[in-house]
Amino acid sequence: TIDLSRYRLVFFGTTPVLDAAQRKTIATKLAVDGRHLVFTGYAGWGDGQSVDPALATALSGIPTASHESARPASRLSLDGAEEDQILEPPKRVPNYDVPSSQVIGRWEDGRTSAAWRATEAATHWSFAVCPVSSAVLRALGRRAGCHVVNDHDDATMLGDGMLMVHTLAGGPRTLRLPGGRSLAVTLPARSTTVFDASTGAVLLG
Numbered sequence: 001t002i003d004l005s006r007y008r009l010v011f012f013g014t015t016p017v018l019d020a021a022q023r024k025t026i027a028t029k030l031a032v033d034g035r036h037l038v039f040t041g042y043a044g045w046g047d048g049q050s051v052d053p054a055l056a057t058a059l060s061g062i063p064t065a066s067h068e069s070a071r072p073a074s075r076l077s078l079d080g081a082e083e084d085q086i087l088e089p090p091k092r093v094p095n096y097d098v099p100s101s102q103v104i105g106r107w108e109d110g111r112t113s114a115a116w117r118a119t120e121a122a123t124h125w126s127f128a129v130c131p132v133s134s135a136v137l138r139a140l141g142r143r144a145g146c147h148v149v150n151d152h153d154d155a156t157m158l159g160d161g162m163l164m165v166h167t168l169a170g171g172p173r174t175l176r177l178p179g180g181r182s183l184a185v186t187l188p189a190r191s192t193t194v195f196d197a198s199t200g201a202v203l204l205g
Contacts, residue, residue: 004029009144011038013130017046023059031122036144040130042094053094060124062117063097074113074129076105079142081135085113094128149176154187162203163195175200 010030018026023044031037037060044059045051056064072087085105087093095107096115105114105127113128123144131137134153141148150156152173155166163175170189176182183200187193193205 008146009036012043013040016042018044019048036123038125040127060126062115062126066092066094069093071108073108074105076114078104078139081139083133083136085129161197163197166192
């Protein structure tokens with residue numbers, strides 16, 4: 001029921017079961033206007049009646065299966081951002097059947113652990129294991145056309161007209177404010193700084 005027009009990227013995390021009405025909402029209200037949808041783990045594998053990788057395939061359009069892995073280790077690579085994902089063995093894990101140009105992750109045995117597909121309406125992503133690295137999440141955001149405020153791994157929060165950056169390492173930063181202005185600052189190590197999100201003025205720090 002919320003206004004989705006300003007959202008470019010939507011994550012489905014712990015959503016293993018989606019009923020017919022939810023699937024219709026995703027197809028008609030979310031997978032439109034060029035939006036990017038990210039399905040992680042076993043998202044959409046169940047419908048309340050059965051569990052089947054075909055249900056995930058129907059949801060994302062990405063051919064989905066699973067296999068037993070004695071060494072369930074995956075490596076993601078997206079636009080220069082990389083992440084290693086290592087699970088305790090053995091595991092039954094998802095895999096995807098897509099052209100190599102749509103592969104962004106592989107299991108140690110060479111099978112695909114993360115993939116994407118694009119249509120005129122939307123871009124779908126499927127990750128066997130949810131990405132957690134800031135670099136990969138930023139790369140996803142850029143692909144989706146999201147506004148990336150900070151290229152560094154700092155705790156960065158934006159809201160109510162304020163931008164807060166909490167940094168451990170400190171150093172030079174380029175912060176991109178919502179209005180389009182870029183703010184070049186040098187942050188002290190182990191510091192928290194609050195900026196006016198419109199003007200870039202320092203409010204605290």
